[in-house]
Amino acid sequence: MDFKIIHIFLALSFLYSCNGYFEPESMIELTKNQATKDYDYSKYRVASIYSDVQSGFSVIGNAMLASACDEAEHAIENSSIQNFNRGTWNKFSNPDAAWDHYYRAISKANTYLNFSDSINLNKYKYDPDLQEAYKNYRKELHRWKYEVRLLRAYFYFELIKRYGGVPLIKEPIVHSPGMLTLHRDPLKTCIQYILDECDSAAAVLPARYDDNEAGRVTSVIALALKSRVLLYAASDLFNEPDWAPGYPELGLISLDGKQRSERWKEALDATMAAITFAEANGYSLSKSYSSLFGPNTHTNPEVLFYRREGNSNTFERSNYSVGFDLGESGTNPSQNLVDAYEMSNGKAIYERNSGYNPRNPYNNRDPRLEMTIIRNNSRFKGRRIETFYGGLDGAPAMRATKTGYYLRKYVNEDLDIVTNQTSTHSWIIFRLSELYLNYAEALNEYDNGNADIVKYLNKIRKRNTVDMPEIPSGLNQAAMREKIRNERRVELAFEGHRFWDVRRWKIAETNLSSPLKGMSIRRNQDYSLDYIVQDVEQRSFSPKMYLYPIPQNEININGNLVQNPLW
Numbered sequence: 001m002d003f004k005i006i007h008i009f010l011a012l013s014f015l016y017s018c019n020g021y022f023e024p025e026s027m028i029e030l031t032k033n034q035a036t037k038d039y040d041y042s043k044y045r046v047a048s049i050y051s052d053v054q055s056g057f058s059v060i061g062n063a064m065l066a067s068a069c070d071e072a073e074h075a076i077e078n079s080s081i082q083n084f085n086r087g088t089w090n091k092f093s094n095p096d097a098a099w100d101h102y103y104r105a106i107s108k109a110n111t112y113l114n115f116s117d118s119i120n121l122n123k124y125k126y127d128p129d130l131q132e133a134y135k136n137y138r139k140e141l142h143r144w145k146y147e148v149r150l151l152r153a154y155f156y157f158e159l160i161k162r163y164g165g166v167p168l169i170k171e172p173i174v175h176s177p178g179m180l181t182l183h184r185d186p187l188k189t190c191i192q193y194i195l196d197e198c199d200s201a202a203a204v205l206p207a208r209y210d211d212n213e214a215g216r217v218t219s220v221i222a223l224a225l226k227s228r229v230l231l232y233a234a235s236d237l238f239n240e241p242d243w244a245p246g247y248p249e250l251g252l253i254s255l256d257g258k259q260r261s262e263r264w265k266e267a268l269d270a271t272m273a274a275i276t277f278a279e280a281n282g283y284s285l286s287k288s289y290s291s292l293f294g295p296n297t298h299t300n301p302e303v304l305f306y307r308r309e310g311n312s313n314t315f316e317r318s319n320y321s322v323g324f325d326l327g328e329s330g331t332n333p334s335q336n337l338v339d340a341y342e343m344s345n346g347k348a349i350y351e352r353n354s355g356y357n358p359r360n361p362y363n364n365r366d367p368r369l370e371m372t373i374i375r376n377n378s379r380f381k382g383r384r385i386e387t388f389y390g391g392l393d394g395a396p397a398m399r400a401t402k403t404g405y406y407l408r409k410y411v412n413e414d415l416d417i418v419t420n421q422t423s424t425h426s427w428i429i430f431r432l433s434e435l436y437l438n439y440a441e442a443l444n445e446y447d448n449g450n451a452d453i454v455k456y457l458n459k460i461r462k463r464n465t466v467d468m469p470e471i472p473s474g475l476n477q478a479a480m481r482e483k484i485r486n487e488r489r490v491e492l493a494f495e496g497h498r499f500w501d502v503r504r505w506k507i508a509e510t511n512l513s514s515p516l517k518g519m520s521i522r523r524n525q526d527y528s529l530d531y532i533v534q535d536v537e538q539r540s541f542s543p544k545m546y547l548y549p550i551p552q553n554e555i556n557i558n559g560n561l562v563q564n565p566l567w
Contacts, residue, residue, distance in 0.1 A: 039120070039121060042141070045112050046112065049148055052155065053429070055307040056495070057425060060095045061079035061095060064496075067079075070516060071336075071493060071494060072337070073085075073536055075401065076328070087542065091563065092552050098162050107172070109152040110152070111172045119141055142204070149201055150217045153193075161232060164187050164238075164547050165253070167183060168185045180557065183561070184252050188251070188256075195226055195229060198226040205217065215306065223274035223278070224304050224430040224434075225430070226274065230263070231267045232504055233255060236505055238253070238255050239255055241254040243543040249562050279432075284432065285459060289465050290465065293409050293428075297426035302431045303426075304432065308424060309426070311423060313412075316411055316417050317417050323385070323391075325418050328399060329400060330406075333403060335403060335404070338369065341490055342468065343365060345469060346468060346470075359529075361519070362377075366468055367465060367466050373405050373407065380408070403536055404520065405519070409493065434492065437488045441485075448480065457471050457484065460487065503547075506546070516538075516539055518533075519533060543566060544566030
C-alpha cells in the first residue's frame with residue numbers, strides 16, 4: 001500500500017446523547033497517515049463498520065423480507081422482492097446482494113484491525129494535562145478492536161446462513177490477485193470461527209453503555225449471536241443434506257462429527273448463558289408488546305441490539321394504506337400469517353371448540369394480531385380501516401392491499417406524512433424474547449417434557465398486553481415443536497426471522513410453494529360483511545433455494561469457489 005491518498009467511506013459518528021445512533025455515511029478524502037493513525041478518524045472508521053449492519057425496513061427492492069416468504073405480499077409488483085416469489089432469481093441475478101455487501105464490510109473491518117495498534121496517541125501521552133484522556137482513549141481503542149471483531153463475526157453469520165461455508169478472510173487483501181485464489185472454508189470451520197470471536201468479545205466488551213454510546217455491540221450481544229449461531233447449527237438444514245443429492249462438497253453446506261443431541265445441547269447451554277447474563281444486567285421483557293416497535297425502541301429494556309435510523313417518514317409512506325394521502329400500501333400481511341394467531345382461549349382457529357367464527361374472524365384473537373396487523377375495522381389514524389371492496393382502503397383503489405391487510409408493526413401512525421412529519425426508527429436485531437424462543441426450541445429437541453420449555457414460552461405469552469393462556473405441559477415432542485414454531489412465527493412476525501426459519505427447519509418446500517392467501521371482503525346492502533379467503537399468488541420454491549447460489553461472476557473470476565447444490 002504505497003499510495004499517498006486513499007478513499008474511505010466514513011460514518012461521521014457524532015453519538016448524540018439523545019439519539020445514540022450513527023449518522024449516515026459520507027465520503028472523505030484522507031491521507032493514509034490520517035486514516036490509519038489518527039484517533040478521530042479511527043473513530044469514524046469504526047462507525048463506518050457499524051453502518052454496514054443492515055436494518056430490515058426496506059432491505060430488498062424497498063420491501064421487507066417478510067414479503068419474500070409466507071408472512072406478506074408486497075403491493076408494488078415491480079419491486080425486486082417479487083423475484084423470490086416468482087422463483088426468477090438465480091446465480092446471475094439475486095435481489096439480495098449480500099455477498100458484495102458483507103464482504104465489503106468485512107474488508108473494512110480487516111483493514112481497521114490491521115492498523116488498530118498503530119493509532120497515535122502521543123499528543124495525549126506526553127501532555128501532563130491530558131493523562132486521564134490518554135488512559136480513556138487507550139481503553140477505548142482496545143474495546144473498539146473487540147467491537148469490530150464482533151461485528152465481523154456477525155457479518156460472517158449473515159453470509160453463512162445464506163451460502164453455507166464461505167471464504168474466511170481475516171486479513172486485508174491488498175492486491176486483487178489475492179481474491180483469485182480463495183477457497184470456501186467448510187461450514188463447521190466458519191461456525192467455529194464465529195463462536196470463537198463471540199467468546200473473545202464477550203470476555204472484553206461491557207454489558208451496557210452510557211446513553212451517549214448507545215447502539216454499540218456489547219458482551220450481551222456477543223452471547224446472543226452465539227445463541228443464534230448454535231441454534232442454526234443444530235437445525236435441520238445444516239444437518240440433513242438430503243435436499244442436495246449427489247453434491248460432492250457436503251462439508252460446505254452441512255455439519256458432521258457430532259450427534260444432533262450434542263448440537264442442541266450446545267445451543268441450549270449458550271442460550272441459557274445469554275439469558276442469564278442479559279437479565280443480570282438489567283434486560284427484561286417489555287410489559288407492552290406494541291411499545292417494542294415505536295420511536296423509543298432503542299430504550300426498551302427487552303431490546304439487546306438495534307440499528308437506529310435518522311428521522312424520516314419513508315417507512316410510513318411505504319406502508320400507510322392507500323386510503324391516506326401519499327400512502328403506498330407496501331407490506332400486505334398474508335392470511336397465512338393471520339391464521340397462525342390463536343383464539344384468546346389459546347386454541348388454534350382450526351381446533352374443535354375454538355370459538356372461531358368465519359363470519360367474524362378477528363373476534364377474540366391473540367392481542368398480538370391487532371398490535372401487528374391492520375385489518376378491516378381496525379382503528380388507525382383516527383378512523384376505522386375499510387378493506388372491503390369499495391372501501392376507502394380496499395380494492396379497486398390503485399395499489400390497495402392485495403391481501404385485505406396492512407402492516408401496523410413498526411409503523412408510526414402519529415405521523416402526518418402530508419406535512420412531512422418524521423420520527424426515528426430502530427430495527428431490532430436481537431431481543432430477549434428471541435432468546436426465550438431459542439431456549440424453548442433447543443430444550444424441546446434435547447429434553448422433551450422439561451418444564452422449562454413452557455416456562456419460557458409462557459413468559460412471552462403472559463406479558464401484560466398479551467396475556468394469552470399458558471401452553472400446557474405434557475405435550476409430546478412433535479406437538480410442542482409445532483407450538484414453539486407457531487409462537488415464534490407470531491411473536492417475531494415482520495422482524496426478519498421467518499424467511500430463514502422456514503429454511504433452517506426445511507419446511508420451505510411446503511410453506512413457500514403453497515399459495516399466499518388473503519381475505520376478500522364484500523359488503524352487502526344491509527352493511528353485513530362476507531369474508532372469503534382466497535389465493536393471492538402462487539409462490540415458487542425449489543430445494544436449491546434453501547441456500548443462495550454463490551454469485552456466478554465471483555466463480556467466473558475465481559474458479560476455486562465451488563457453487564452451491566443444484567444451481
